[in-house]
Amino acid sequence: NSGFGGDRRVAAAGAGNATATWTYSNLTPGRYRIATTWNDPVATRANNAAYTVSLVPGGPILLTTQLNQRLSPATFSEGSTLWQTLGEVTIFGNALVVQLANTPVGAVAADAVRIERIGEPVTIVDDGDVGFTVNDSSLWASLASGFGNDRLLANAGAGSATASYQFSNLAPGQYRIASTWIEGTNRANNVPYVVSNTAGGPVLATLVGKQQVAPSGFTEGGVLFQTLGVVNSYGNSLIVRVSNTTGGSVNADAVRLERIGNPVTILDDGDTGFAVSGSFATLTTGYGNDRQFANPGNATAIATWTFTGLAAGTYRISTTWNTGSSRANDLLYTARETAGGATIGSFAANQRVAPAGPIMEGGVTFQTLGNVTIVGGQLVIRLANTLSGSVIADAIRIEHVA
Numbered sequence: 001n002s003g004f005g006g007d008r009r010v011a012a013a014g015a016g017n018a019t020a021t022w023t024y025s026n027l028t029p030g031r032y033r034i035a036t037t038w039n040d041p042v043a044t045r046a047n048n049a050a051y052t053v054s055l056v057p058g059g060p061i062l063l064t065t066q067l068n069q070r071l072s073p074a075t076f077s078e079g080s081t082l083w084q085t086l087g088e089v090t091i092f093g094n095a096l097v098v099q100l101a102n103t104p105v106g107a108v109a110a111d112a113v114r115i116e117r118i119g120e121p122v123t124i125v126d127d128g129d130v131g132f133t134v135n136d137s138s139l140w141a142s143l144a145s146g147f148g149n150d151r152l153l154a155n156a157g158a159g160s161a162t163a164s165y166q167f168s169n170l171a172p173g174q175y176r177i178a179s180t181w182i183e184g185t186n187r188a189n190n191v192p193y194v195v196s197n198t199a200g201g202p203v204l205a206t207l208v209g210k211q212q213v214a215p216s217g218f219t220e221g222g223v224l225f226q227t228l229g230v231v232n233s234y235g236n237s238l239i240v241r242v243s244n245t246t247g248g249s250v251n252a253d254a255v256r257l258e259r260i261g262n263p264v265t266i267l268d269d270g271d272t273g274f275a276v277s278g279s280f281a282t283l284t285t286g287y288g289n290d291r292q293f294a295n296p297g298n299a300t301a302i303a304t305w306t307f308t309g310l311a312a313g314t315y316r317i318s319t320t321w322n323t324g325s326s327r328a329n330d331l332l333y334t335a336r337e338t339a340g341g342a343t344i345g346s347f348a349a350n351q352r353v354a355p356a357g358p359i360m361e362g363g364v365t366f367q368t369l370g371n372v373t374i375v376g377g378q379l380v381i382r383l384a385n386t387l388s389g390s391v392i393a394d395a396i397r398i399e400h401v402a
Contacts, residue, residue: 003039004081004112011108013046016101020110021057024096029171029259031090031119034063034098035083037073038109045069046106051086054097055169062089069109083114090121092170092236092259123167124220126254127152131166139244140252147180147223147254154244154252156188161244163252164199172234172311172400173259177207178225179242180215181251187211188248193228193255197235202309205231209242211251225256232263234311234400266361267305268395277302278385280393287320287364287395294391296328299384303393304339307379314373314402317347317381318366320355321392327351328389335372336380345372351392359397366397 001007011018034053038045047070053063065086073084089096096115102108125131126148134140139161140152154161177195181187191209196202207228215226231238238257244250267273268288278301280292294301317335321327329352335345347369355367372379379398385391 003109004037008039009110011102011110013104013106014102015104016050018102018108020100022098022113023057024098024115025094027091027094027096028117029092029094029121029173030117031088031121032096033088033116033118034086035075035114035116036067036086036098036100037081037083037111037114038069039111040109041070041072043070044106046103046108048103048105049108050101050103052099052101053086053089054099055091055093055095057097057099059097062091063087070106078114081112088118090123092121092123092173094171121259122256124254124256125165125167126150127163127252131168133164133166134252135162136160146182146251147221151182151251151253154250156246156248156250157244158246159243161250163242165240165255167238167240167257168236170233170236170238171259172236172263172313174230174232174261174263175238176227176230176258176260177240178217178227178256178258179209180223180225180253180256181209181211182253183211183214184249185212186248188245188250190245190247191250192243192245194241194243195231196239196241197233197237199239204233205229212248220256223254225254230260232265234263234309263400264397265307266395266397267307269303269393273306273308275304275306276393286322286392287362291322292393294385294393296387296389296391297385298387301385301391303383305381305396306339307381307398308377310374310377310379311400312375312377313400314371315379316368316371316399316401317345318359318368318397318399319349320364320366320394321349321351322394323351323354324390325352326389328386328391330386330388331383331391333369334382336382337374337376337378339380341380344374345370352389361395361397364395366395371401
């Protein structure tokens, strides 16, 4: 009948036979600071109370630490309570589990556990970590410098030496990818970092590292990292593969992944996935400096945007257009899961007035039309002309929001 909230649990000494578990759900992916509290810091308490943090009970451990409950918590106070920080972990899902087990050296107190989201999720895979592999160890030399005081080096070659970094248990999202290396004049200046969801899967992006010059951008663990680029992922894993080139030797050191937002895909007119039927003219203004224009008609000109490779979930749909007094004011954007499937959403638009935001992409304002939920991997947006005025078919933006 004492402790945080007026209550606490106490277990006698033992070899992990008494456990207490705090389970958090419906979390936002991110980096979390974890702290706990206890009272009555007496000599009969354990000085090695064993805390572990994982994603699910019994799952892979993200963090393990031992706290001395013979002393008072000492990291910070909140209200009238003293707290001790266990550490920080990154999650890409929405759940977190903290567990306390008793130990043979003394009793343990299980009271409140506090978690605080302190930033977007960041994960680093270093050479030698779980998730790092090379195709042929004889092609890579291990050196005692770099992130974590180690790195690998491969001589120049036409992709004969590869190193892969596997990131798992991710949430769909936009991810910023960065890496670090030791620069040198004999390094390659065109090192390819190939990003995919799975080994051998479709390439999401090929990013380039210029290893003749030092990384510049930000510091992590006392080491400079260079941002290589941003990719969208609708899956739960990412693989970054670096390979040697004929331009010089190549470092394989740490790769850093940071989730910076929900996954966003933009299909512009002219992109793969965009199609028209009927009479459209291409003009040189709009998103990406192009747009499609059709005269008034009774669905005689139709534009479609087909998004593929999507995860099931809810998507926010937005679009942009160039306004004009002769534009149609009664347009209807419809959403389907397949080209000939049932309509799952209809959204009205008046192209006589400018898009109202709130989204800006590439210096262009996008107007949000609404949300749809899909269960498959595809989303088709359709726009047809009407008799009330001309119509603009420009970029469509979708964002996975849930």
